[in-house]
Amino acid sequence: MEVKLKVFRYNPEDDEGKHFDTFTLEAEPTDRVLDLLEQVKNYVDGTLTFRRSCAHGVCGSDAIRINGVNRLACKVLVQDLKSKTVKIEPILGLEVEKDLVVDMEPFFRHYKSVLPYFVNDDPPPMKERLQSPEERSRFDDTTKCILCASCTTSCPSFWINEEYVGPSAIVNAHRFIYDSRDQAAAERLEILNDQFGVYRCHTIFNCTDACPREIEVTKAVGEVKKAIATGRLE
Amino acid sequence: MQSRKVPQPGWNLEYTMWMFTRLSGLALPVLGLIGITAALVMGARTQMDLGTLMRWTFFPNVSHVTSSNIPDYVPWGGAFWQIMQIMIAFFGFTHGFNGLRVVAEDYTNPGFWQVFWRGIIFLVWLFSLLAVIFVIINS
Ligand code: FES
Numbered sequence: 114m115e116v117k118l119k120v121f122r123y124n125p126e127d128d129e130g131k132h133f134d135t136f137t138l139e140a141e142p143t144d145r146v147l148d149l150l151e152q153v154k155n156y157v158d159g160t161l162t163f164r165r166s167c168a169h170g171v172c173g174s175d176a177i178r179i180n181g182v183n184r185l186a187c188k189v190l191v192q193d194l195k196s197k198t199v200k201i202e203p204i205l206g207l208e209v210e211k212d213l214v215v216d217m218e219p220f221f222r223h224y225k226s227v228l229p230y231f232v233n234d235d236p237p238p239m240k241e242r243l244q245s246p247e248e249r250s251r252f253d254d255t256t257k258c259i260l261c262a263s264c265t266t267s268c269p270s271f272w273i274n275e276e277y278v279g280p281s282a283i284v285n286a287h288r289f290i291y292d293s294r295d296q297a298a299a300e301r302l303e304i305l306n307d308q309f310g311v312y313r314c315h316t317i318f319n320c321t322d323a324c325p326r327e328i329e330v331t332k333a334v335g336e337v338k339k340a341i342a343t344g345r346l347e
Numbered sequence: 348m349q350s351r352k353v354p355q356p357g358w359n360l361e362y363t364m365w366m367f368t369r370l371s372g373l374a375l376p377v378l379g380l381i382g383i384t385a386a387l388v389m390g391a392r393t394q395m396d397l398g399t400l401m402r403w404t405f406f407p408n409v410s411h412v413t414s415s416n417i418p419d420y421v422p423w424g425g426a427f428w429q430i431m432q433i434m435i436a437f438f439g440f441t442h443g444f445n446g447l448r449v450v451a452e453d454y455t456n457p458g459f460w461q462v463f464w465r466g467i468i469f470l471v472w473l474f475s476l477l478a479v480i481f482v483i484i485n486s
Pocket residue numbers: 164165166167168169170171172173174175176185186187188
């Protein structure tokens with residue numbers, strides 16, 4: 114089948130500015146959007162720039178806007194798209210460096226700010242820090258995050274203000290706040306109890322729609338708000 | 348699974364107003380229901396056009412009541428209804444103006460413009476509240 118790929122282009126080193134290039138390609142219905150981009154890069158225009166690594170929805174490097182919504186290029190099949198014209202743009206809210214590549218620095222800065230690692234100062238036991246299956250399942254959903262930035266860059270609060278810590282950072286804080294073995298929940302809640310912490314979330318749900326891992330992002334943000342308000346981790 | 352306790356972060360403006368928005372959101376319909384129930388009990392059953400209904404629900408003020416020809420309007424001038432009106436005005440205005448503050452802060456970074464908008468919104472909130480309290484007490 115024939116597919117028209119309309120791709121956002123920007124090269125800071127030429128004077129063409131921001132514009133779209135359209136490529137007409139032959140594709141199988143089971144091709145992924147990433148395959149289309151590869152086809153352009155390998156056979157039509159080698160200067161097309163985008164991030165990808167695993168090509169299987171694990172590394173989180175190819176989040177882009179496909180027909181206006183944030184998706185991983187490697188997880189969307191051509192047959193699942195509503196039209197045969199596919200509009201490809203970089204994710205919003207982060208500065209475009211070239212074509213589909215954006216500057217991820219603000220995103221990772223916010224991620225680092227919420228202590229996204231295990232904290233426990235007790236001496237490690239001989240074997241392991243035991244946790245029941247129920248305790249483990251409490252934060253199972255938020256362990257699935259692959260840091261693709263789809264959620265944060267789908268959030269209008271983040272588009273407006275880059276200082277907002279963003280849903281992804283809150284999800285990663287949630288993963289450790291609700292871990293029964295971790296001891297830094299209070300510090301994380303303190304960090305998120307801020308003008309640019311959870312209070313910039315207005316429960317818009319774009320993040321939940323955008324997550325390629327189907328994490329219930331808005332719910333996780335709500336649970337962190339509740340923990341701040343009640344002082345209980347339920 | 349047992350719930351665990353975690354030390355709560357300290358109070359700050361964001362947290363206080365976040366909590367206030369939720370609580371005032373609950374308080375407003377409750378206060379409104381009290382107003383309208385009392386109006387019905389005190390003889391408003393025959394005159395329920397929309398405007399009157401709204402006034403009794405959200406602003407049970409004695410001058411509103413007299414203009415609606417209620418048989419006995421004296422009870423509406425008492426301290427209880429004045430306090431009710433002040434509470435409704437306080438919760439309503441603070442809820443609404445805080446919403447404006449949140450919108451303003453969505454679009455500004457800490458710095459001059461944020462302080463500017465916070466200041467303007469605070470002053471308009473204060474003025475509106477004082478004006479409404481003045482009207483209630485003097486009517
Ligand atoms: S390329 Fe790794 S998630 Fe798509």
